[in-house]
Amino acid sequence: MTAPAQPALLVLEDGRTFHGEAYGAAGETFGEAVFNTGMTGYQETLTDPSYHRQVVVMTAPHVGNTGMNDEDPESKRIWVAGYVVRDPARVPSNWRSQRSLDDELRAQGVVGISGIDTRALTRHLRESGAMRVGISTVETDPAKLLEKVKASAEMTGANLSEAVSTSETYVVEAQGEKRFTVAALDLGIKDMTPYRMSERGIEVHVLPATASIDDVLAVQPDGLFFSNGPGDPAATTGQVELLQEALGRDLPYFGICFGNQLFGRALGFGTYKLKYGHRGINQPVMDLTTRKVEVTAHNHGFAVDAPRDTATETPYGVATVSHVCLNDDVVEGLELRDGSGALKSFSVQYHPEAAAGPHDAAYLFDRFVQLLEEKA
């Protein structure tokens, strides 16, 4: 006999209400409701710091089947503010599983809800756009929960990277012979990213989000990297100025996701909020130089506003859009070249570290190494 399920309530900012069952920790939570279409990789999703303050709805109908292990997390904790699933696995089954997802959510105090028609919820978010949401196992009155949702923090204008960043610098050593040193600003970095660099002979110094240009130069870097991270790129100023100083000193730069948005801002472009964002592991992106299409992992709710077909003169060189998403033509990559056409810096909006996701975009780490080689 299993204990009767505890009811839980989900209320969206526009009043749409779903009734489900408590999943993970009991309690109440608020955040921006977003959906992720990945059929695998829930452990990487949960521990991706970019999901800070977001309630993630999984479109995969059955979640938790392979349990949780100590190898796959992308950071030290679960960052999602809440978790919405349709049908959780009652018994995880995988040779690597160490505990159940339900137990892990509970141990980390993450409030979730199950038994939700996640298809209906996702269609609603697609039609009406990402919005605030509340989940509660204690409030039974939707109107009262709605009031709290409306009083909760918005994602637009939120500056969150410092809240998730490391407080101390740490070093990820190069595997094999050390070839280069890179200063990586942790705006919410996923562990796989420095790992992908270390595999290529890069010693990665992961710096706090508050690092100054002097902190960056102190590690005598061959290149600079800005990671993914939560929040609104338009609400970030210090890191944009840091990047501009580095570009002014001709330091080669590579950025991923938030690092692409801040690169865009450093080059003078704006950013804007997408209606419901891209979150999943099968998003088609075209490299506009080679016209090759790659299938990629995404997690972004904002994007860079830059012209597709014309180059833009900036104080640091000539900037162009290098990649676009084939679903909606959103900018997925930027390049900066000097007057002779040589690559100086670049960034992508998607996730070449691919945790979780396909490895089509791994070449971008090789491109960074090539850039460091050319500069050496």
Ligand SMILES: NC(=O)CC[C@H](N)C(=O)O
């Ligand atoms: N993964 C990321 O770096 C996300 C960047 C930004 N917070 C966005 O939602 O667009």
